[in-house]
Amino acid sequence: MITVVLARVLGRQPIGWLQLTHNRTRLATALAGVAFANLLVFMQLGFFGALIGSIAIPYNGMNAEILIQSSDANTLQDGSPIPRNRMLQAAAQPGVASATAVYYGRLEWKQPDGTVRALDVVGIDPQALAFRSPEITAARGELALADRAIIDRRTRNVPAALFREIEAGHAYSIEANSHAITITGTFTLGGGFGADGYLVVSDQTFLRIFRNRSPGAPSYVLVRTLPGEAIPAVADRLRARLPDSDVAIRTIAEAVARDQAFQTTQKPAGIIFGFGTFIGALVGIVIVYQILATDVADHLKGYATFKAIGYPPRFFLGIILEEAVILGLLGFIPGLLASLGLYAIIASATGLPLEMTIGRAIAVLAGTIAMSMISGLIATRRLAQADPADLF
């Protein structure tokens, strides 16, 4: 059946297909190999996509159009504090509706079993609307009280029961840098590759947890523009008016892009995922090459005979490329299915936004076929050993 269809498509007998299906064990090994390489690549791309996606999450939660960061900041975590005065200066510019200071710090949260969770602590002005989350907005009154906090319910490696308890009204106390903090509510954000989750507190509480931080030096300033204002124009105006020696002014989109570019090219995680994708492709090329080269070696007599009969070199190239495309296509399907399963398992276990996109699936399919064809082209070198002069 498939033989007939392929014969139509190719305009000749589908010798590659017949060869591959003749040795079922080898075909199964080859497909498992291609599927494995696909799985490797999909995992790396999945983590890469999750990294990109999780970087954007806190930015997208900000109730702002423009972010004022330290000029040495690449991410939300690594910049120096900036003068609080920049907030007042920004608020005074035309086109700006409001500006609010945000304090950021990393906290180690000891668990009862002695292990530690990393929390990104965000200190906000309880009067201002720094974040879009309705849960954070609703908790502002509570946060205005001293030493109160709300926690991201997607925080990793914390028993889900704890969040249910908190949501049921049982406040939970933790020790934050030797300072007792009471968690009275939850909100939803989702962690990334850095911290396990987020804790939102008031700026006053923040300064009690991080005693080396000063009220005059927040981590960044969130700027809301007036409705109808062109955001880039307002950003340009701020750049012109604020001293560029200590702060960088970026639209949220620019800040996200910069953070993503930084973390994917300068940080180990991003580089590892990029390298892993490369290794996955290499594994695929080596496996497919091995299979095709063995297949050519096994059929040298047959190929020599076809040469004697008068088939030109491109005919043999065609057979090997036919095999390569078949291996790529058939191996991709189990590879994709296995990846979908693993994505679901990892996403539920880690809370990372691991998602299969159509674009990624198509790109990997195209890459797989290209990879197989490269292997096939390398394997054709073995064809030279098929010498019709040896046949008689």
Added chain:
Amino acid sequence: MDIIDIAGLDHSYGQGETTLQVLFNITLCLGQGEFVVLMGASGSGKTTLLSLLGCLRAVQTGRVAVLGQDLNGADEAARIAIRRRVGFIFQAHNLHESLTARQNVLMGLDVHGRLPGSEAAAGRILDLLVLADRIDSVPATLSGGQKQRVAIARALVGNPEIIFADEPTAALDRDNSILVIALLRRLGSARGTTTLMVTHDPRIIDSADRILTMADGRITRDERRK
């Protein structure tokens, strides 16, 4: 016009000190439709001569023309073009193990491009060689004689102008040998196919138009029977 025209053909294997000359000054013409048998002791150069005439090996010295094409200095494309007009029957069957009998035979036709009647033509020639019931079998499930007959069908199906055969009946029993020879003879007279066959089979030698004998790389006898 002579189908094969050779003058002063030499051939050596190896190079430098290990050079071994195996053909010496062969001069020979074969006409259309001739059924020629080539005999000679082992190592006398029969196979070497066949592989040169079949364009499977490059000509070194001497003048060789096959089907009107001069092989001296012919490029690979020209040699491929000649090979498509020639049928080879090797001592070993050399079938492709992943292809069925019919698919193997079709390989002899497809080289000229896929034609509508190909499948039927392949079936007909397998039928002539008494293989109708093994048409969809792969070589591993065929007997030695059956495989050899499939290989013969593959050589004949494309209506070659010349057939080069190297001991083609070695793997066949008496009845099958007679069948194959009769078929080759019939093609020769019906289509004017020229056949050059290495064999030691007395039955075939008896029915040949012409018998060439080689010894130590030279043609020592050229006997015309009819």
